[in-house]
Amino acid sequence: MTIWNLLIREILHRKMNFALAVLSVMVASGSLIGSVTLLRIHDIHTGRLLEQKQADLEQRMARLQDDTRKAMLKLGFNIVILPKDQNLGDWYSDDYASKYMPEEYVHKLADSGIVTVRHFLPSLQQKIEWPEYKRKIILVGARGEVPNLHKNPVKPMVQPVPPGTISLGYELHRSLEMKVGDTVELMGRKFTVHACHEERGNKDDITAWIYLTEAQELLDKKGKINAILALECLCTTDALPKIRQEIAGILADTQVIERGSRAIARAEARTQVEEQARVAIEKEIIAREDLRTVRERLASILTPVVVTACAVWIAILGFTNVRARREEIGILRAIGVRSRDVMVMFVSRHVLLGVLGGALGFVAGVLAAVYFGAAHEGTQIRMIDMDLSWPGLILASVGGAAALAVIAGWIPTMIAARQDPADVLRNDN
Amino acid sequence: MLEFNNVSKWFNGAQGKVTALKGISFSVRPGELLAVRGPSGCGKTTLLLTAGGLLRPSDGQMCIDGRDPYALSPEMRSRLRARTIGFVFQQFHLIPYLTVRQNIMTASLAVPLKEASERTQKLISRFGLDDRADHVPARLSTGERQRTALARALLNEPKVIMADEPTGNLDEDNAQTVFRYLSQYVSDGGCVLLVTHDDRAAAHATRSLQMNRGQLVQ
Numbered sequence: 001m002t003i004w005n006l007l008i009r010e011i012l013h014r015k016m017n018f019a020l021a022v023l024s025v026m027v028a029s030g031s032l033i034g035s036v037t038l039l040r041i042h043d044i045h046t047g048r049l050l051e052q053k054q055a056d057l058e059q060r061m062a063r064l065q066d067d068t069r070k071a072m073l074k075l076g077f078n079i080v081i082l083p084k085d086q087n088l089g090d091w092y093s094d095d096y097a098s099k100y101m102p103e104e105y106v107h108k109l110a111d112s113g114i115v116t117v118r119h120f121l122p123s124l125q126q127k128i129e130w131p132e133y134k135r136k137i138i139l140v141g142a143r144g145e146v147p148n149l150h151k152n153p154v155k156p157m158v159q160p161v162p163p164g165t166i167s168l169g170y171e172l173h174r175s176l177e178m179k180v181g182d183t184v185e186l187m188g189r190k191f192t193v194h195a196c197h198e199e200r201g202n203k204d205d206i207t208a209w210i211y212l213t214e215a216q217e218l219l220d221k222k223g224k225i226n227a228i229l230a231l232e233c234l235c236t237t238d239a240l241p242k243i244r245q246e247i248a249g250i251l252a253d254t255q256v257i258e259r260g261s262r263a264i265a266r267a268e269a270r271t272q273v274e275e276q277a278r279v280a281i282e283k284e285i286i287a288r289e290d291l292r293t294v295r296e297r298l299a300s301i302l303t304p305v306v307v308t309a310c311a312v313w314i315a316i317l318g319f320t321n322v323r324a325r326r327e328e329i330g331i332l333r334a335i336g337v338r339s340r341d342v343m344v345m346f347v348s349r350h351v352l353l354g355v356l357g358g359a360l361g362f363v364a365g366v367l368a369a370v371y372f373g374a375a376h377e378g379t380q381i382r383m384i385d386m387d388l389s390w391p392g393l394i395l396a397s398v399g400g401a402a403a404l405a406v407i408a409g410w411i412p413t414m415i416a417a418r419q420d421p422a423d424v425l426r427n428d429n
Numbered sequence: 430m431l432e433f434n435n436v437s438k439w440f441n442g443a444q445g446k447v448t449a450l451k452g453i454s455f456s457v458r459p460g461e462l463l464a465v466r467g468p469s470g471c472g473k474t475t476l477l478l479t480a481g482g483l484l485r486p487s488d489g490q491m492c493i494d495g496r497d498p499y500a501l502s503p504e505m506r507s508r509l510r511a512r513t514i515g516f517v518f519q520q521f522h523l524i525p526y527l528t529v530r531q532n533i534m535t536a537s538l539a540v541p542l543k544e545a546s547e548r549t550q551k552l553i554s555r556f557g558l559d560d561r562a563d564h565v566p567a568r569l570s571t572g573e574r575q576r577t578a579l580a581r582a583l584l585n586e587p588k589v590i591m592a593d594e595p596t597g598n599l600d601e602d603n604a605q606t607v608f609r610y611l612s613q614y615v616s617d618g619g620c621v622l623l624v625t626h627d628d629r630a631a632a633h634a635t636r637s638l639q640m641n642r643g644q645l646v647q
Contacts, residue, residue: 001534001545006527013526331522334483335581336511336539338504422483425518425593426474 003345011349014321018353021317021405025357026364028310029401033365033393035299041373042295044385046288053284057277064270079117079243081109081228084253091257095203096125096138097226103212105251106228112250117243121229124215130208132185133176138207139186141215141225163211165194171205173197186210187218228254311408318350318412322419329416330424343417350409351402358401362394430589430620431457431480436489438475438643449475450486451643457589462611462621464630467640473624476640477593480622482510494588511539515582519594521574523566529553529577530562536584545584552580556610572603579610590614590621596629608633 011018082091083099091097106122124141142161161167166186168178173196178184182193191210199205216222244256322329329342374380438450449472457463467473478484480491482498490497494513498506515536523532530549537545553562556576566574575595582590590611596604604627611621612633623630631637639646 001531001537003538005531006524006535006538009526009531327520327522328524331516331518331524332535332538333507334481334510334516334522335536336507336509336514336585337535338507338539340504341538420483422478425483425522426478 003341003348007345007348007352010325011352014324017317017321017324018349021314021350021353022357022360024310024313024317025354025401025405026361028307028404029358029361029397030365030368031303031306031361032400033362033397034369035303036393037366037369037388038373039292039295039299040388041369041377042288042292045377046285046292049288050281050285053277053281057274057281060277061270061274064273078258079230080257081105081230081247081251081254082257083226084255086226086255088255088257094127096127100124100221100224100226101251101254103216103223103225105254106225109228109230109247109250114246114250117230117247119230122212122225123227123229124212124219124221124225125227126219128187128219131187135172135176136206137172138203139215139219140207140209141212141219142209143212161194161209161211163214164191165210166191167195167197167209168193169197169205169207170199172208189214189218307404311404314350314353314405314408315411318346318409319415321349322346322412322416325416326419326424329419330421333419333421334425339417342419343413346409346413346416347406350405350413354402354405355398357405358398359394361401362397365397430459430461430494431622432492433476433480434490434492436479436486436491438472438479438484438487449643450479452489453643453645454489455638455645457620457622459588459618459620460615461635462615462623462633464634464637465622465624465640465645466626466628466630466637467624468626471640472643473626473640474593475643477591477622477624481514481516481591482506507539511536512585513588515585515587515590517575517578517582517590517592517595519597521566521571521578521598523574523577523581525566528563528565529558529569529573532566532577533580533584536581540585542585548584549580552583556580570603571598572600572606575599575603575607576610579607583614588619590619592621592623592625594625594627595623596625596627604629 082088082097083101086097086099103122106120109117110120121142126139128137128139129135130137166184168176173179173193176184178193178196180193180196184191184193186208197204210218212225216224240256240258243258247254247256332342333339433453433455436450436453437448439446439448441447453476455463465473465476475484479486480493482493485499491499493509496509498509501509524535527535530553533549533552534545542548553559556579558573558576558580561569561573561577566577569577575598579595592611595607595611599607608630611623615621615635623634
């Protein structure tokens with residue numbers, strides 16, 4: 001016979017008392033673990049919500065950016081770099097520059113690492129008379145985009161005109177009854193019609209585009225261009241001073257004109273949408289943080305109340321157990337069992353019910369939190385998602401519960417250990 | 430073996446001082462069964478508990494096996510009780526959720542014995558409890574319960590048995606059985622302090638003392 005045997009047999013004899021005490025510890029432990037788990041679920045759900053919103057935002061912005069790029073394509077470039085000595089009055093009235101600059105300027109720009117502009121398009125434009133057809137046209141020499149070597153490659157916005165070909169504006173091909181594939185002669189050189197553009201309602205309708213080198217040869221302007229068309233990265237009007245400064249640092253004898261206000265408006269609208277979405281995300285973050293604070297406060301009030309109530313109940317059950325075993329303790333002490341052994345017996349009882357209650361409470365707390373917490377948040381959470389230190393949490397739950405049971409049962413234990421056997425046995429008769 | 434020297438015991442209660450023992454002096458030697466008789470409330474149980482090291486005298490001195498238990502620490506006193514004294518009570522005081530065998534073996538909680546199981550079985554056989562060894566007290570007759578209590582008292586082979594009204598709840602046959610076992614124990618060299626108001630005890634006692642109102646009377 002050992003103290004342990006006695007302990008187990010007593011528990012089996014007084015199952016209800018023991019079970020109620022275990023239940024009490026389970027509730028205390030479960031409420032604590034449940035609070036921790038619920039807050040973790042809150043954090044996970046918050047993370048998912050914000051991730052989703054961020055992903056939605058990025059998707060939306062990507063779509064908007066693509067729309068803006070397409071709009072920009074239709075609207076044309078919004079930065080024009082002209083020779084510094086170009087009279088802008090003449091440029092606005094003629095719609096092309098009369099001063100020239102080296103073609104290498106566009107490469108210099110592309111190689112510079114400039115961040116405010118991209119999609120560089122060198123061009124040579126001049127109003128001429130098409131001698132073969134006695135028509136006034138605008139001749140544009142273009143060679144396609146020069147890639148910005150320092151940025152990620154993007155889709156070119158303008159399809160180049162291949163050498164030996166010509167693209168015609170609406171009025172030209174309509175009035176001259178030309179179609180793709182026809183051969184035309186321009187200033188004594190033959191070209192194959194590459195594209196016939198649709199009506200645009202502007203000077204493009206009387207414009208002919210050929211390859212830049214061929215235009216330079218026809219206009220006797222070898223190695224020269226009179227404009228670089230470029231697209232802003234940061235599509236706001238606030239960027240223009242920065243762009244001017246950056247380009248001035250690279251091409252000192254040029255000047256920068258911004259055009260395409262509709263493109264800017266679209267770009268600004270896009271930025272506004274982005275800003276609104278970010279504000280919405282920040283508001284969501286604040287709302288979730290506030291909610292977490294409320295939940296934390298609730299847990300910090302409720303959990304101690306529950307734990308205290310459970311401790312009181314454990315103590316009451318302890319007193320009841322000691323009272324029921326008064327005679328048993330008396331005879332054990334009379335036959336020589338030490339006060340210390342009686343204390344060990346009762347402490348062991350409380351440790352056991354604490355460990356059992358703590359283990360059960362841990363399971364119940366986690367399951368309840370996962371089920372109810374996830375349901376409340378409208379999401380599915382797996383245990384593995386919670387990224388908690390489960391072994392540590394289990395140990396803390398079981399250890400803490402055992403400590404709670406021992407502390408709550410301390411006074412009844414002391415009463416049992418200090419019980420005077422003579423008091424019991426003297427009242428025997 | 431057991432010696433009382435002018436022992437007095439009083440209690441201070443709400444109604445004032447209550448004297449339970451007044452100048453008690455006697456001794457019990459090995460091979461003696463001393464019956465202390467007297468009416469209820471005369472102090473017999475107080476005397477027994479004092480003799481058993483469970484109630485410190487207010488005055489006087491007592492010795493068990495040459496040692497004053499009240500001069501020892503509580504732990505040493507418990508050990509002395511475990512090795513030297515066996516108790517038998519009127520209400521048996523068996524642990525309700527233990528079987529006969531386990532109840533007897535509770536005496537080994539205080540004095541761990543390698544041969545506890547063996548001794549328990551011998552006692553079970555000696556007291557005719559073989560058929561009841563695995564029964565809990567609720568399923569035993571009063572005689573069987575008292576025999577179980579007696580077996581428990583004897584597990585550690587004590588030098589003195591202290592019995593407080595051991596036959597109080599027993600019929601004639603069972604009472605005689607208990608007295609027979611106690612007499613046998615005395616014959617084997619032990620000594621018994623028996624407090625009782627049962628007149629049948631006198632027939633089995635080596636000596637009898639009469640007690641009244643906390644004092645021994647002739």
